[in-house]
Amino acid sequence: MKLLFKLLLILLSLALIALLGFGIYYFAVTASAHLDGSTLHLAQNSLSLYDTDGNLLVECSFRGENGVKTADLQPHTIDAFVCAEDREFFTHKGLNYKRMAKAAWRNLTALSFKEGASTISQQLIKNTQLTPEKTLNRKLKEIKLTKMLEKRYTKDEILEMYLNTIYFGHSAFGLESAARFYFDCSAEELSLAQSAILAGMIKSPNNYSPFKNSENCVKRRDFILKVMESEGYITTEDRLLAQQEVLPTAPHEADGFAKSYYHNVFSEVEDIVGADVYGGLKIYTYLDCGLQKELEKQAENCPTDKSFCVIDNATCGVKAFYSTIGNA
Numbered sequence: 001m002k003l004l005f006k007l008l009l010i011l012l013s014l015a016l017i018a019l020l021g022f023g024i025y026y027f028a029v030t031a032s033a034h035l036d037g038s039t040l041h042l043a044q045n046s047l048s049l050y051d052t053d054g055n056l057l058v059e060c061s062f063r064g065e066n067g068v069k070t071a072d073l074q075p076h077t078i079d080a081f082v083c084a085e086d087r088e089f090f091t092h093k094g095l096n097y098k099r100m101a102k103a104a105w106r107n108l109t110a111l112s113f114k115e116g117a118s119t120i121s122q123q124l125i126k127n128t129q130l131t132p133e134k135t136l137n138r139k140l141k142e143i144k145l146t147k148m149l150e151k152r153y154t155k156d157e158i159l160e161m162y163l164n165t166i167y168f169g170h171s172a173f174g175l176e177s178a179a180r181f182y183f184d185c186s187a188e189e190l191s192l193a194q195s196a197i198l199a200g201m202i203k204s205p206n207n208y209s210p211f212k213n214s215e216n217c218v219k220r221r222d223f224i225l226k227v228m229e230s231e232g233y234i235t236t237e238d239r240l241l242a243q244q245e246v247l248p249t250a251p252h253e254a255d256g257f258a259k260s261y262y263h264n265v266f267s268e269v270e271d272i273v274g275a276d277v278y279g280g281l282k283i284y285t286y287l288d289c290g291l292q293k294e295l296e297k298q299a300e301n302c303p304t305d306k307s308f309c310v311i312d313n314a315t316c317g318v319k320a321f322y323s324t325i326g327n328a
Helices: 002-030 075-085 097-110 120-129 136-152 155-165 175-183 192-201 214-230 236-243 259-273 289-299
Strands: 047-050 056-060 282-284 307-311 318-323
Touching: 002 136, 075 120, 075 155, 075 192, 075 214, 120 136, 120 155, 155 175, 175 192, 192 214, 192 236, 214 236, 259 318, 289 307, 289 318
Parallel strands: 047 282
Antiparallel strands: 047 056, 307 318
């Protein structure tokens, strides 16, 4: 018994030392982490695109004057995002410790940071306050800043800021921009099915875009609807009616210079960084504006669906691109 007691005492001492060491490490890493309220409301022109000569091509808006107010949204729109991303959003204090423990164990056994357990509050912090690197130090800062966020803002304020800064693919930032791009309506007018589609896309805009992967989009939409039903937000009849709604087939946007080129740039960015497309990005391309204008001019004389591409053999960079096939 004495030997067992000593062994338990040693193990307890080691655990306390490890806990103390981690506490010291946590405070050292997060000492400089401060919540910047100004970046929670990302201003317009948060993402910039440049041509081959370094000239600014386009600046994408995250919020600006096109931000939504949660009070103006349909209840099913809010419910869809909560069910898709953070079912306990309105009850936790920023962190879901149970999900974090499961994710930590899976990452430890896989020796990687493949799985996350981020709440909506954590995602807002990650997208507006931190860099996209996947490291322990960044995660610890995220935890501290999330706690500060929850103390300073209400749940409705956090959700509103989240919806106005999240990325929905195809260079659409914020719920209002996404609603107009995908469905040609305001965020306030989104149907149940449309809300489920947009909420489902956050996980991976490229994989669940109705314009790129309609089959995946339908499966993801139906999954979100089933979660909403199981959580008591909608009835079975509501779900079945929403599942019958037809997907959009083409984006609703005005034609513009190098639109095809821009869409492919953003698609490639998403392939590189996944769904975590952050504000403040500066993207430098090989686009030659002169060639692009000439390419689009020549393409106007072609009556059929077409794709044109000009590639620099020296760099393998795409100098110009235009397509009417699909939604490129």
